[in-house]
Amino acid sequence: MLxxxxxxxxxxxxxxxxxxxxxxxxxxxxxxLERTGKKYLFPTNNSFASEAQVVEKLNRLGIPAGKEHVLGAGQASVRNIARRFPGAHVFVIGEQPLxxxxxxxxxxxxxEDASDADVVLVGLDRTITYQKLTAAVLAVRRGAHFIAINRDPLLPVAGGFTAGTGTMVAAIEAGSGVTPQxxxxxxxxxxQEALNLLGSTPEETVMIGDGLEIDIKAGKAAGTHTMLVLSGKESRESLARSxxxxxxxxxxxxxxxADVLE
Structure with missing residues (x-):
């Protein structure tokens, strides 16, 4: 029983x-969830699609979610910086929405040279330059906080892949010798940002995902309960091996x- x-x-x-x-x-x-007054949020690593784009897709598929129900890793990163370092000068490796x-x-x-940067925030940047990369490396070496939205090395695109956020993170990490948050x-x-936003504790929360190495691992790290669904990446066989x-x-x-309603 759930x-x-x-x-x-x-x-x-x-x-x-x-x-x-x-x-x-x-x-x-x-x-x-709506009918029973549960609190819920869709936390996504996607730094490419905005919260508005995710909401539009959910609505298009028949789920009436609002922006208050979606927390992307990009927004969570900025919220984290604003809470911990209010007024900090942020050097952004990223695109205009970020x-x-x-x-x-x-x-x-x-x-532009990041000489006054308190924080270096790294997201997906498809127009990154050598100058921008160097500025980020030197800022982190000088002591700026190094925060990465994710470490996904590749971004799936039509016909294959392109370099993801993790590729840029790895370059700055190599140049600075500093491991990012x-x-x-x-x-x-x-x-943790999602729980802060909802005013919930880990003990009353369950993380539901289809990936053991991503979703379930994150839930355990955050101290929540965890639920794996076999409608995506994993199978009974991969679960048994993990x-x-x-x-x-x-x-x-x-x-x-169905388990709830029995």
């Missing part, structure tokens, strides 16, 4: 939808809901 959690952190790809198709029972599960987010949180942008899963910071063991396992969100 325990009486108050808060649900739910991964998207492989849990709620696969591509443009809803996973069986996902819509009914979210409706049940820069706009830093400004929206009243954090001043550092100079990573916000995205499997590190716990994204989930040292990472979730608290609960269901075929999909529909099966989890």
């Amino acid at each position: 325990p009486p959690y108050t808060t649900y952190l739910i991964d998207l790809d492989g849990v709620v939808y696969r591509g443009e198709t809803l996973v069986p029972g996902a819509k009914d599960f979210i409706s049940w 820069i706009d987010m830093v400004i929206a949180y009243n954090l001043p942008l550092a100079r 990573v916000i995205g899963k499997p590190q716990p910071a994204l989930l 040292p990472i063991k979730p608290d609960l396992v269901y075929e999909n969100l529909g099966a989890a809901l």
Whole structure:
């Protein structure tokens, strides 16, 4: 029987939808959360799609979520900086949506040479230059806090892959000799920001995901309960081989809901 959690952190790809198709029972599960007054949030490592784009996709697939239900690793990173280092000058390796987010949180942008940077924030930047990379390396060497949205080395695109955020993070790490704080899963910071946003504790929360190495590992690191659904990356066979063991396992969100309603 599904325990009486108050808060649900739910991964998207492989849990709620696969591509443009809803996973069986996902819509009914979210409706049940709404109907019973549960708190829920979709924490995503995606630093490419904005929260608004994720919400638009959910709405298009028939799930009436709002922006308050989605927390991307980019926004979580900026929230983390604003809370810990209010007024810090931030040097951004990233694209305009991330820069706009830093400004929206009243954090001043550092100079182009990062000479005044208190924090170096690294996200996906498809126009990164050697000068910008060098500025980031030198700022971190001078003592600026080094924060990475995620360490995903590759970004899937039509026809293959392109370099992901993790590639840029690795270059700055190599040049500075400093290991960054990573916000995205499997590190716990994204989930901790989500709990902070919802006003929940780990003890009353379950992290639901389809990946043992990403979602379940993140939940355990953040101290939440964990639920693996087998509608995405994992199978019974991969679960049996893995040292990472979730608290609960269901075929999909529909099966989890059926367990609640029995």
